[in-house]
Amino acid sequence: MVKKTGATHSRSESRRKEIILAALACFTEQGINETSITDIRRRSKASVGSIYHHFGNKEQLARAVYIEGIRDYQAGLVDVLERHEDAREGVFAIIRYHLEWAKQNPEWTRFLFQKRHADFMSSTEKQFKEMNVDFARRIAAWFQKHVRAGALKRLPPDLYPCILLGPCQEFLHHYLATHTVTSLDTAAREFGQAAWCALSAGSDREAR
Amino acid sequence: MVKKTGATHSRSESRRKEIILAALACFTEQGINETSITDIRRRSKASVGSIYHHFGNKEQLARAVYIEGIRDYQAGLVDVLERHEDAREGVFAIIRYHLEWAKQNPEWTRFLFQKRHADFMSSTEKQFKEMNVDFARRIAAWFQKHVRAGALKRLPPDLYPCILLGPCQEFLHHYLATHTVTSLDTAAREFGQAAWCALSAGSDREAR
């Protein structure tokens, strides 16, 4: 009756995971719209009833897949960031991390960033909102620290992630779609350089 | 029998346009998946048969909407770019244009950039590919010119658009979704500055 605090849901949990992974595979292969519940059923060996029992509907299933992925991505990013004391190293590291994660997790990346949460994630979702608020706070804190220390330019806080990761996102878009583009390593170097130029204090000389 | 080269399709053409606009409105209000053909029928006053006659199916309708919008956007961008001789001014102008267009065309922007072509635009689409190839060529040409003239850093060509517009895209994402962010004008200034720092030749001093 009372929910267990620990975990031993062996059967149930693993079934849930199976469904999520099957869904991820289907979604990235054929797109969310194009995958039917039947596709997921076949791939996961679960029944329709089971899928609906665990996730309610297709939209919420997609949401669960999204959460699963973004959590891992964000955790790693914060980790990298908070491990770096030096501003310049932090900037380069964050970009490297982003691109490297994408390289290691192409399916998740395709799912998370190509077709973002836009469709099924109404940004008012409690779970999603909480996660992002915390994430944003910790990112912002890191930048603030270095702004105060005089290492980084002061900007409206919401612009830092844009300048830092915008180019990566744009790049991944093409990288994951058609290929025949610059290597991820080269891109990481160049974007790191670019971001550092753009963000480091004292680059204002160009203002004329 | 032979297709007219000019245009007077008055009836047919305008019906087509009506459907596209109705679809755009529905798509941005409720999302592509959530809008039924019936929604579009109601809003456009066209019949189911008419819609299918003109577009084949919902996917192709979405595609048509996309093409319609992206064509306008790209034309304006190339125009702005080719109007600017000076590298620095060109860089700032392109960013201003991008954000300004988004401000003037919020519905189109939401449709074009929030949920990109990912879903329904398999990037192998002939029409789409042609358009983009031409667009990319002209953008690349402009940058090459200034690289040769020594005004811009030499980079792998596919990275220019990423560095230039990536931050804008990332920003618009938030701007169009939740708001409570920096104004578009401020963003345009800062991103312009950032991009110029990142792209102008001689910023390499930071390389240490």
Add this chain to the structure above:
DNA sequence: TCATATTTTAGAATAAGATTCTAATCAAGT
């Protein structure tokens, strides 16, 4: 260990919506 309650799974039944089809209507050229 057995009886009972709760969670999970199956798969058939239903409902919603996309697509197809057949037959009118319209516009243009002759």
Add this chain to the structure above:
DNA sequence: ACTTGATTAGAATCTTATTCTAAAATATGA
């Protein structure tokens, strides 16, 4: 006016998401 192809209507069909009922599995408590 007459023929032909394009366009429109809307009913019929087909696909797929979702709901529902009941069976199986698992946990709980004596």
